[in-house]
Amino acid sequence: MDILTRLVSQLFVPRQKEIEMFAQHTDEIQRKQLKSLLSAARHTEWGEKYDFKNIRTYKDFAERLPLQSYDDIKPYVFRMINGEKNVLWPRRMTWYAKSSGTTNDKSKFIPITREIRKSQYKGGFDCVAIYLRNNPDSRFFSRKGLILGGSHSPSPLNQHAHYGDLSAVLIQKLPPIVNLARVPKKKIILMDEWESKIKAIVNSTWNEDVNSLSGVPSWMLVLIKALLQKTGKQYLTDVWPNLEVYFHGGVSFEPYRDQYKSLIPSDKMHYMETYNASEGFFGIQDDPYDPSMLLMPDYGVFYEFIPLSELSNSDHPSILPLEAVEVGKNYALIITTTGGLWRYMIGDTVRFTSVFPHKFVISGRTKHYINAFGEELMVDNADKAISQTCRETGAEVQEYTAAPLFMLDKGKGQHEWLIEFDKLPPSIPEFAALLDKHLQELNSDYEAKRYKEISLQSLKIITAREGLFYDWLKQKDKLGGQHKIPRLSNDRTQIEELLAING
Numbered sequence: 001m002d003i004l005t006r007l008v009s010q011l012f013v014p015r016q017k018e019i020e021m022f023a024q025h026t027d028e029i030q031r032k033q034l035k036s037l038l039s040a041a042r043h044t045e046w047g048e049k050y051d052f053k054n055i056r057t058y059k060d061f062a063e064r065l066p067l068q069s070y071d072d073i074k075p076y077v078f079r080m081i082n083g084e085k086n087v088l089w090p091r092r093m094t095w096y097a098k099s100s101g102t103t104n105d106k107s108k109f110i111p112i113t114r115e116i117r118k119s120q121y122k123g124g125f126d127c128v129a130i131y132l133r134n135n136p137d138s139r140f141f142s143r144k145g146l147i148l149g150g151s152h153s154p155s156p157l158n159q160h161a162h163y164g165d166l167s168a169v170l171i172q173k174l175p176p177i178v179n180l181a182r183v184p185k186k187k188i189i190l191m192d193e194w195e196s197k198i199k200a201i202v203n204s205t206w207n208e209d210v211n212s213l214s215g216v217p218s219w220m221l222v223l224i225k226a227l228l229q230k231t232g233k234q235y236l237t238d239v240w241p242n243l244e245v246y247f248h249g250g251v252s253f254e255p256y257r258d259q260y261k262s263l264i265p266s267d268k269m270h271y272m273e274t275y276n277a278s279e280g281f282f283g284i285q286d287d288p289y290d291p292s293m294l295l296m297p298d299y300g301v302f303y304e305f306i307p308l309s310e311l312s313n314s315d316h317p318s319i320l321p322l323e324a325v326e327v328g329k330n331y332a333l334i335i336t337t338t339g340g341l342w343r344y345m346i347g348d349t350v351r352f353t354s355v356f357p358h359k360f361v362i363s364g365r366t367k368h369y370i371n372a373f374g375e376e377l378m379v380d381n382a383d384k385a386i387s388q389t390c391r392e393t394g395a396e397v398q399e400y401t402a403a404p405l406f407m408l409d410k411g412k413g414q415h416e417w418l419i420e421f422d423k424l425p426p427s428i429p430e431f432a433a434l435l436d437k438h439l440q441e442l443n444s445d446y447e448a449k450r451y452k453e454i455s456l457q458s459l460k461i462i463t464a465r466e467g468l469f470y471d472w473l474k475q476k477d478k479l480g481g482q483h484k485i486p487r488l489s490n491d492r493t494q495i496e497e498l499l500a501i502n503g
Contacts, residue, residue, distance in 0.1 A: 005132075005141040012129040019126065019286070019294070023357040026297050027323045034061060034302040037336055044086045046076075046342060058321055062304075067319075067334065068344045070108045077109055080340075083160035088340030089113055095173075096157065097166040097278035098444070107444045109157070110278040112169055115338030119299040120170055123281035126296065127247055127274060130286050135244075135270060143242055144208050145182050147171065148201070148215030148223060149189045166278045167215075183208050195452055202226045210240040216250035217260070218373040218413070218455050224263055236264045249274040251374045252362075252490070256406075275362060279346055280337050283360065295358040297322070300338035305331035308349055327352050330363050368488040372404035373413045373456050375446040377439065379487045385438035392434055395425035399469035399485050403495040405460070414457040418498055420464035432461045465503055472498055 001009070022029070038061070042052040050064050066072075076087050077096075085092035089111065096109040132138055149171045154164035164172070171189055179186060184204045191197035206227055213220060224236055231239050243264065253273060260271075275283035275293055280301050283293035295303070303322045308330040310317035325331060333348045335341060351363040370377040386397055400419040417435070425431040436459050440447040449456040469485050486494060 001137055002139045002142045005139050008141045009132045012125075012132055015126060015129045016133050018298075019130065022294070022297060026295075026356060026358060029297040030302060030322050031058070033298065033300065034058065034336070037300070037302060037338065040338070041089055041340070044088060044090060044340075046088050046340070062319060065343050068342060073341070073344070074108070077111065080111060081109065081157055081161045088342070089338070092160070093340070094161050095154075095169055096161060096163040097169055098163045099166075099278045109163055110166075110341075111339045112166070112278075113339050115300050116280065117170060117173055119301070119338065120166075120276060120281050121175075122299060123274065123276055123284065123296065127272060127284055130284055130294075131245060131247075131270070131272060134286075134288055138244060139242065140212065140244070141181065143211040144205075145212040145214065146184070146201075146205060146208075146210050147182055147189065148213070148220055154190070166276075183210065194448075194454060198223055198226050198454075202230050206231055206239060208240075209242060211242045211244045213243070213246040213248075215248065216374050217248050217253050217256040218251060218449070220246070220248070221256060221259060222455050228263070237266050237269075244268055245270045245272065247272050247274055249276055251371055277346065277348075279339065279341060279344065280335060282333075282335075286359075290353075290359070292353040292359040292361050295322070295360060297358070302336040304334035304336075304343065305350075306334060308332055322358060325352050325355065325358070327355060368486050370402065370404055370415060370488045370490055372406065372490055373449050375443070375449045375456060377402075377415070377443055377446050377488060381439060381442040381446070382487055384442055385435055388438045389431060389434045390425075393425040393427075393431050394423070395421060395431060396423035398422045399464070401469075401485055401487060401489065401495055401498065402459075403489045403492045405492075412453065412455060412457050415459040416495065417459055417461045418464050418468075418495055418502075419461055420466070420468055424463075428461055428463065432459055435459060435461075462499070462502070464498070468498060468502055471501060475501075 038047070038052045038055055041047040047053070055061050055064060073088065080087050080093045081096065083092065091113075093111045093113060095112040097112050099108050099110055128140065132140065147167075149165065149167035154162045154168055154172050157163050168190055171186060174182075174186075184201050188197065188200045188204060191200060201223060227236065227239055228234070233239050237243055243266070246260070246269070248271065253271070270288060272288070273285040273291070273293060275281070281296065281299050282301065283295050285291070286294040297303075305320045305322070305325050306317045307320075311332050319334065320331075328351065330349050330351050333346050333350055335344050335346055337344070349363045350360045352358060352360045368379050382402065386400065389395070390397055398420040400417060402415050402417045405414040405416050417432075436450070439459075440450055446456075450458070473485070489495065
C-alpha cells in the first residue's frame, strides 16, 4: 500500500468496524430506520393520511400502510414534480431519476431527495471501505477512478424539477473533492449523445493512470472495446497497467465475466458487485469469494419481503420484516425510503444466502423480463409491440417467447424471438423491424441500448413450426390449467429447449 492510500484508508476504519457489527445489530438498526422515517414524514400529506405520529410498532405500520406500486404513487409524484411540497416527503423535491416504464408509462420518475443522495454516496464510501479491508496492499488513492455514468445529462422537467439517469444526477451533485480523483471530467460524463461521449471519454482517459472502474457491465464493455481500438492494444491492462478493481452493478455480471477476464488477464484484478437502484442503495459484495451481497441496513431504508410463492397466489400475502426472512427462499423486495417511497414494491426478487449477517443474491424480477443488457424489457412492452406489429402487417401470432443472445460482434447482444404464427406476415424482416421500432417506442431503456446498435443489435426472429409450444408444454405435462408460455426470459434455458424440438 502506498503512503497516500495508507493515510486516507484510516478514514475508513471506523466504518469498517461498524459494518462488521451489522450481524449483531441488524434488527435494532432496522427498528431505528423505521422510527426515523416515520418521524421525518409525520407532517407530510402521507404522514397525516396514515397518522404516522401514532404508529408505535412495526405491527401498527404494517396494518396501517398499504403496499404501493409506481402506478399507485404516480399522481403524488407528478404533483411533486409540479412544485408541491410535503407530499410524500418533507420539503419540495427538485431532482428525479428517470427509470424504465411501468405498465402504462414509457418511463417513471423516482424522487431523489437530499437523503437519498447522501445514502448513495455512503454506499460508494462503503464500497471503498470494504475493498480496502479485503485488499490491504491496494494503491487505490494513488491513481484515478473512471466512473461511467448515465447516458443523459440532467434536464428540466419543468420550472420546478430536473431529471436524469441516477448516475448523472449523482455525478452532477458530487462533492468537488471527489472530482479530483475521478475521470473523465464532469462535462464529458454528462454529455447527452452516447456515441460522442464514448469517443470523448476514450480521448481524455486512454493516457491516464486509471486503477478503478465503476459502471454497468454492458456499457463498460463498449468503452473498453473503444479504448482498445484507439490504442491498438489487445488487453486493457496494456492501456492501464495499474488497474485493480471494477465496481459493477445494474445488470447481471455473469454473461460478461469471461469477456472481462479475457480483456483484463490479471491476477491482481478484483470485481465487486453492488445493488444500487434509482430507489436506493441496498447491497455490496463484501467477500470476493462469495457472490452474494451484504444487505446494508442503515441507508435510510426499511426492508420488508413477500415470499415469492405467495405473491401471485394470494390476495393477502404474508409480508415479513428483515428479521423474519429465511435462507434459500425467494422474496419480492418491499422498501420504505427517505425518498418518500412507502412500502414500495420495487419489482426485484432476492434470495438470502445467510442471515445475521444478512447476505443475498438478486434472483430476478417479480415478472418475466429481459435485462441482459440493461434494457429492462417487460412482458407488457412485448405484448403491446407484438399486437401493434400484427395490426400493421396483417399477421397473427399464436405463441411467442424471447431470450437474449450474448457475445455477438465484439460484446454486442441481441434478442432472439421464437414466434409461432397463425398467419405469416408478408415479410419476416419487415415484421422484425416494426417490432423493434415499437419496443423502442414503449421502453426508454430498450431504446437507449438500441441506439446506433452500440450494445444491442436489432432483434432476430425465428419462425416456430405449427404446434411447437403445445408440444413443449405437453412434454412437461403442463397442458391446460394455469400453465402459460413464459413470454420473456433472461436466460436461454427455455428457448433452447424449444429450438431443440422445433424441427
